[in-house]
Amino acid sequence: MIIPIFLSVVICLLNLSCSGNGNKKITIEFWTMGAEAEHVQKLTKEFEKLNPNIIIKVQAIPWTAAHEKLITAYASETTPDIVQMGNTWIPEFVALNSLDSLDDLVAQSKTINIKNYFPGIWQTNTIDGKLYGIPWYVDTRVLFYRTDILKKAGYTSPPQNWSELYDVSKKIKKMYGNQEKYSIFIPTNEWAPFIIFGLQAGASLLKDNNTLGNFSDDKFQTAFKYLIRFYKEKLAPVEMTEVSNIYQAFSTGFFAMYITGPWNVEEFKKRLPANLRNDWMTAPLPAYDGNPYPGKSLAGGASLAMFKSCKHKKEAWKLIEYLSKNSSQVEFYKLSTDLPAVISAWQDSTLKEDKYLKAFYMQLQNVVPTPKVPEWEQIVFAKVQQYAEYAARRKETPEEALKSLDSDVNKILQKRRWILSRK
Amino acid sequence: MKKIFLYIILIAVAIFCLTPFLWMISTSLMATGQSNVFPPRFFPEKITFAQYINLFSRLNVAKYFLNSTIVSVSITLVSLFVNSMAGFAFAKYKFAGQKGLFKLLLSFMIIPAQVTMLPLFLMLKYMGLINTYMAVVIPGIASVFGIFLIRQYLLSVPDSLIEAAKIDGATDFQIYISLVLPLAKPILITLAIFTFMGAWNDFLWPLIAMTNDSMYTLPVALANLMGEHNQDTELMMAGSVVTILPILIVFLALQKYYIKGIMIGGVKE
């Protein structure tokens, strides 16, 4: 046919990537998310200088669409060599049989040593006894709070347990009287607090070899109801778009506490007005009543993983090792303010002197992974958030919401049950 | 009196139509954070092109612009060719099953494109075309609407012109190239604008078919930026201006043809 040929010629002429492969250098495609892409390029340039035969092509994927993009890349067989992967996603890509296990490489490595990593974080990268990712940077959620407001409410130190968190919230709300201000911000489009409090209360989240939802059990229900109470008693705002700019809202005292991650340390430093500089702090999460402080939080962050499709494994691994070096980790922190995954990097003065990071260091000793099932992403983003919102807006009672949540989760896990039953 | 009243309504609607755009342009010229004030600012305190510079230097918008242009121009050129041939066949030839085929084609218009997307994605994936310009261009080539538009127009061209050319010994293809295409020029321009705009503004399919950010078209890139920078209103407004401006210019230059196309499509139903 004339037309398709004509078309391919036209498009080929226009398409720059059609040009022939002239150079003999090895190109490693490296996908990273959002701002990390920008920062890591400084490190990869350094790496390229040290290894003149390797070119690192860094591509940025926006965080909000990152999971979607990775899955799409898998579906369209356009996966890169190395990827920065949120560590809750690793099980999914392992189930899809698309990641390479790294155990042998680590065993031979002089740079990467398991003892130099936070145990909870390392664990997230291990599926059925095999390692699929090297922690690159870590994150976990802690409590950000306004010291001045808490002080006025009678708290000179942050809340240590659930009762205190509730109590201080009540007191802050009382201080404001009828003003439209709140104690704490728990946005329903963030699943993390709901899962964290559930884990703190001892909930297993899923049951029967992770094939059925277990959100209706007493433990999760206790946690869920505890959080929903904050909306009910107007301690937390339900309408999220009200808080279209959290930094502004935090500085005007629209809310005094917010459970969020390390990326907000720099944002808060940068965006809060100067006079507030000494009026906010971070603290590890309060614990379930009766449990030791601090309470558990999520083992988050990103790992470096290698796709099976990677053609130059040796070179790719070289880059992973390079990025895991103590000095690279410190350097990357300075560039991106992403917290180092390598513990020894925390001894660097830049990290040690930052008063806001102490809470994170403490919290990272007590982090746990979420259930390692491929469907987890869909469960939390599509379902936990949906029913948290339903309960917060009182469309359903917490009991109803959790029951529907379980039934939806069971539906999502249906295929998993089928596949497991075939084995 | 009645006249004044009518003008008041007319102008009010015009304001309703235009204010959003003016506000968009004005906000895009503000420094970061300037637009988040109450009451809203209608004019920048100081005009700055910082957002645009940011878009082109840091966020690679030139590449998306190029992608959009390549995709839209390719679709337009190829589809003009393909659809005008089919329209010509339906208007000026008689063959078995002609009416039935035409009716069948028209009935396809009711099938929402979304139905085809999943298999189309898989199909293009197996052909290795996902993430290439072809993935967006190919499904955009044949358009029932385009065939319909051309057929309607050519029906009004007297057969005698074509017969005369045939007596002169011209082949069918020669007739198509040197007689039909020039005759159909107005409707071809109309169809070209329709196709170009549809391709430029299309969102869902490029979103699915272009999985690699170096292949994004402007709308896809813009929606993506939105995810990352939704706090930066001024930047997003600048992105919107960059996306809208080219299409607006094309439209303003050729609006006569565009509006005529809608009228043909609408009235001779």
Next chain:
Amino acid sequence: MNKHRRKISAAYFFLAPAMITIFIFFLLPVLAAFLMSFTDFDIYSLGNISLAQFVGFRNYIEIFRDSLFWIALKNTFYFVIVGGPLSIVVSLGAALLINSKLIKFKGLFRLIYFTPVVTTLVAVSILWRFIYHPRFGILNYVLSLIGIHGVDWLGDPHWAMPAIILMAVWKNFGYNMIIFIAGLQNIPEDLYEAADIEGASAWRQFKDITLPMLAPTTLFVGIITMIGYFQLFAEPYVMTQGGPLNSTLSIVLYMYQEGFRWWNMGYSAALAFILFFIILVVSLIQLRLQRESSV
């Protein structure tokens, strides 16, 4: 005879490129989607096709039990039933205004009204997201000038869909307006002249001449508007992601999420066919109603 045959082969030659692309890239996928809607094709199956199985009508049955589907269906109908007629009324009003003999600068106004139509939906959605901002947006500011306390348009489940409808009408009315103008210009002038002589009021003329004469145009406009409105996607995708409380989740958005976010492609294909079926039925009803009312 020979000449006749040559003519036919020429016709096929001209038809071939269009027909082949339509067959391969439209018809075939439609059929494939239909088959797919009876399987549990998902992300696992993409890697290993043996993990896909025929499940009969399970997807369809599950959809009917799926509360999100009903929410999406309700939202989509809300958008079509409120937004569609509203857009048509505004279009007709604008067409009548511009077509009025008392008005000058017709071309200019027509152009201005038409501008939103040609602009990119994604860009416009981003723009309107800002217009609807509860504190810094101009809509609430304008409302406050006339003493109305604004709402959190996109954040309130009751207002999010009306907000999307308002934007859709703003964006689309110009298109139908042009079609109506063409329809109005086709109405013979002497009908109005005769009515003037009989002393019929402007309203009577509108009701007894304009509307009936415009009926075919209105039907056409009604059907294309409805088909388009049933496919609501980019506005909620960009502005609300379907929220708050799923109040702007449309069928196509739900289909996209199931299909291309979670890769439940069998389920998603079934959703697409249900949408197709709905559009088909509603179009037929519209045609039937029109036929009956014109008898």
